Amino acid sequence: MKIVVAGKGGVGKTTIAGTLARLLARRGHSVLALDADSNPMLGISLGIGPEETDALVAVRQGLETGETEHARSTEGFVGRFGRDAPDAVRLVVASRIERPDPGCPCCGVSPERLLGELEGAGRIVIGDLEAGVGTLLRLRDGQADLVLLVVQPSAKSIEVARRAIEIVGSRLPLLVVANRVRDGSDFDMVQAVADGHEVVVVPEDSEIERADQDGQAPIDTAARSPGVRAIEELAALLARGYALPSTASPLAPMAPGPAPTPRVRQGLGPARLH
Amino acid sequence: MRLLQAGKSGTQGLTPVMGAVNAFHAVVHRLDAADGFADWDIIGDLPGGPRQLAFDWAPYASRFVLVVEPTSQSMLTGRRILRLVSARRSTSTALVVNKVAGRKDVERVESFFGTPALGTIPASEDVRRAEAIGVALLDFSPSSPAVEAIEALVERLLAR
Numbered sequence: 001m002k003i004v005v006a007g008k009g010g011v012g013k014t015t016i017a018g019t020l021a022r023l024l025a026r027r028g029h030s031v032l033a034l035d036a037d038s039n040p041m042l043g044i045s046l047g048i049g050p051e052e053t054d055a056l057v058a059v060r061q062g063l064e065t066g067e068t069e070h071a072r073s074t075e076g077f078v079g080r081f082g083r084d085a086p087d088a089v090r091l092v093v094a095s096r097i098e099r100p101d102p103g104c105p106c107c108g109v110s111p112e113r114l115l116g117e118l119e120g121a122g123r124i125v126i127g128d129l130e131a132g133v134g135t136l137l138r139l140r141d142g143q144a145d146l147v148l149l150v151v152q153p154s155a156k157s158i159e160v161a162r163r164a165i166e167i168v169g170s171r172l173p174l175l176v177v178a179n180r181v182r183d184g185s186d187f188d189m190v191q192a193v194a195d196g197h198e199v200v201v202v203p204e205d206s207e208i209e210r211a212d213q214d215g216q217a218p219i220d221t222a223a224r225s226p227g228v229r230a231i232e233e234l235a236a237l238l239a240r241g242y243a244l245p246s247t248a249s250p251l252a253p254m255a256p257g258p259a260p261t262p263r264v265r266q267g268l269g270p271a272r273l274h
Numbered sequence: 275m276r277l278l279q280a281g282k283s284g285t286q287g288l289t290p291v292m293g294a295v296n297a298f299h300a301v302v303h304r305l306d307a308a309d310g311f312a313d314w315d316i317i318g319d320l321p322g323g324p325r326q327l328a329f330d331w332a333p334y335a336s337r338f339v340l341v342v343e344p345t346s347q348s349m350l351t352g353r354r355i356l357r358l359v360s361a362r363r364s365t366s367t368a369l370v371v372n373k374v375a376g377r378k379d380v381e382r383v384e385s386f387f388g389t390p391a392l393g394t395i396p397a398s399e400d401v402r403r404a405e406a407i408g409v410a411l412l413d414f415s416p417s418s419p420a421v422e423a424i425e426a427l428v429e430r431l432l433a434r
């Protein structure tokens with residue numbers, strides 16, 4: 001199963017992608033976390049720290065500098081350039097912008113191409129996308145099975161979400177994650193743009209913010225905080241096979257299913273925020 | 275004030291977007307030579323991260339304002355951006371620390387970059403509320419401490 005995490009800049013994509021990856025791994029899934037942002041930060045939310053995150057060689061740059069003698073396949077790149085994060089999550093960075101004129105980002109080894117070539121059966125691939133809708137526009141069949149659209153209750157984030165939902169259309173199942181929700185009106189604001197897609201709530205959580213200030217993974221410093229617990233419920237929902245057409249194993253490759261039924265999950269609504 | 279906005283992507287795929295993006299790139303590369311803007315101040319608002327700087331989206335800039343939050347992600351991003359900026363041309367850079375909760379936050383960022391901040395802007399509930407409803411901070415809360423701090427930053431930028 002391949003999940004991509006999308007949304008406007010700063011809405012919490014990396015926080016949610018990293019925490020979700022760790023939680024799914026703890027549930028026994030084999031998890032590959034793909035940092036698909038050219039300003040890669042996923043390592044921090046996975047718990048390997050800022051300097052280690054900065055030191056990771058991206059697949060694209062690794063290939064360009066010829067560090068590939070023994071790895072020709074995409075899975076080989078994961079072994080060659082990836083590294084292990086806590087809970088045995090495998091982390092690999094797709095591409096990193098670090099020089100002027102780094103070459104066309106969507107040609108050659110692009111994040112979406114890696115997503116397409118990575119095996120999705122028997123494991124969960126979580127792609128933390130760059131902010132905005134660029135990657136969603138480029139996504140082709142087979143590159144993702146589910147879009148997690150992270151939305152904050154702010155006008156700009158809602159506008160990006162509206163465009164993202166339009167772009168994804170009925171091509172892929174899409175689940176809205178309302179992040180940094182403080183009250184019912186925040187939730188209503190996000191639900192209004194969700195256009196019938198299911199909405200999962202992650203509350204505003206000062207402990208998540210503090211973890212990020214210190215360059216640590218929320219799951220390591222604030223495992224019992226309301227925000228991390230809400231992401232745990234999201235992990236449980238996905239592990240139960242959310243968006244799968246039948247009761248098949250969530251680890252089986254997923255065909256694009258029908259749009260999910262409009263419904264707010266009991267227990268994840270704003271009533272349980274605080 | 276005039277607002278120039280880059281093309282927004284729609285649902286028709288990438289081609290029309292790329293046209294708009296290329297046109298915008300050509301426009302920003304000629305801003306310097308445009309007589310009509312000779313005595314204007316130009317302020318470019320770049321998206322987060324190093325992407326646009328890598329592709330030389332701010333050739334008109336004589337000053338570069340690096341906005342950093344006191345978080346590891348933000349400081350790392352700032353460092354990556356600075357490397358790019360200095361690799362291309364020697365534009366002078368001013369450090370601004372945003373979402374500051376106390377003196378410690380400023381010190382942390384200043385010591386990471388090894389340079390004093392030209393401006394510090396406090397974390398402010400006004401900013402969050404204005405953002406939530408999509409109203410300019412200056413209209414929503416003109417006397418907010420964040421506005422005062424940005425005013426002070428403007429003074430210092432102009433004084434240089």
Ligand SMILES: Nc1ncnc2c1ncn2[C@@H]1O[C@H](COP(=O)(O)OP(=O)(O)OP(=O)(O)O)[C@@H](O)[C@H]1O
Binds near residue numbers: 208209
């Ligand atoms: N539920 C939450 N409560 C409080 N703070 C949060 C929450 N979720 C995310 N944050 C904070 O918001 C900031 C941005 O989060 P994050 O880096 O995950 O966003 P992003 O969407 O990946 O950003 P970018 O577009 O820059 O990649 C971080 O400081 C993070 O700690």
Ligand SMILES: [Mg+2]
Binds near residue numbers: 014015041
């Ligand atoms: Mg991110």
